Amino acid sequence: MDLAEMKHCLNTVYTLWLREMLRYKRSRSRIIGSLATPLFFLIIMGSALGSAMTLSSGRYIDYMAPGIIGMSVLFSSLMGGVSIIWDREFGFLKEILVAPVSRIFTALGKATGGVTAAMIQGTLLMFISGYIGVNYISIPGQLFCILIMFIMGLGFIGMGMALASRIDSHEGFQMVMTFLTFPMLMASTAFYPMDNLPSWLGVPVRLNPLTYGIEAMRWSLLGVSEVPIMTSLLVITIFSSAMIILGSWSFDRAGDK
Structure with a gap:
């Protein structure tokens, strides 16, 4: 491939x-809804369960915050696959797939748009959680958490694209x-420590890639984690790489239908 x-x-x-960014900006109900539900979980469940649960690592609402952020990234990234269904329904998908450019780059463009939207929502939720009283250890930790959101989001948007490419x-x-x-x-x-589980x-908790994403965010925001940070980063990186490859391949196949 040459420079041009x-x-x-x-x-x-x-x-x-x-x-994708313009579509996200115009969907105000999506932005508000994506913040309202996680904040409801954090405030109501965090307060209610916090009075009944005792954690050696600190307050329950602090423990729960990374899980709620992970929930937001999960939902937003997977729902990014809806745009593929919309584009297929209105004929836009066929138009972009016949363009003289590799479909891998086309899939990458849609994936980065969905991941950016998920990162925006996760970052807003992180800042709002800090404002309402969740204690974070440092600003560099919060910046590192945004990077983790990006890696997680790539994996789940890849999964969403793979599914949407096969659902009509x-x-x-x-x-x-x-x-x-x-x-x-x-x-x-997201809601309970791994050591307390039957x-x-x-x-299934240890096989779940979301667990490692949440634990990585918990380490970056709170300085504690039940999984070594290098293990968490390795798992979510492998998961995201595999899902992006699968999503791109499925997106490519969808254009041949």
Whole structure:
């Protein structure tokens, strides 16, 4: 690939990223809803369960905050796949897939747009949580947490793209998302420590990539984690790489239908 072709491919990525950002900016209900639900969980559940749970690492609301941020990134990234269904329905998907540019770059443009939206929501939630009383250890830790959101978001947007490329209706996609997101969320360390789990539940929690993303954010924000930070980073990096490859391949195949 020569310099002119690379520039054209990067322009394609930027154009699709900008399109996703404009769509996100215009959807105010999506922005408000994506913040309201996690904050409801954090404030209500954090206060209610905090009075009943005792953690050696500190307050329960502090422990819960990274899990709520992870929940927001999970939901936002997976729902990024909806744009593929919309684009297929209105014919835009065929138009961009016949463009003289590799479909890998086309998929990358849509993925970066979805990940950016997820990062914005996660970052806003992180700052709002700090404002309402969650104690973070440092500003560099918060910046590192944003990087972790990016890595996590890539993995889940790749998963969302892979699923959306094979699902023809919004209703079917919503059903699959509900089937995936809540089991992944509950079978993670978002709401409870890994050491307190029964043995039968410990296995899916340790196999869940969301667990390692949340533990990495918990380490960066609170300085504590049940999983070594290098292990968490390795797992979410491998997971994200695999999902982006799968999502790009599925996106490519979707254009051949």
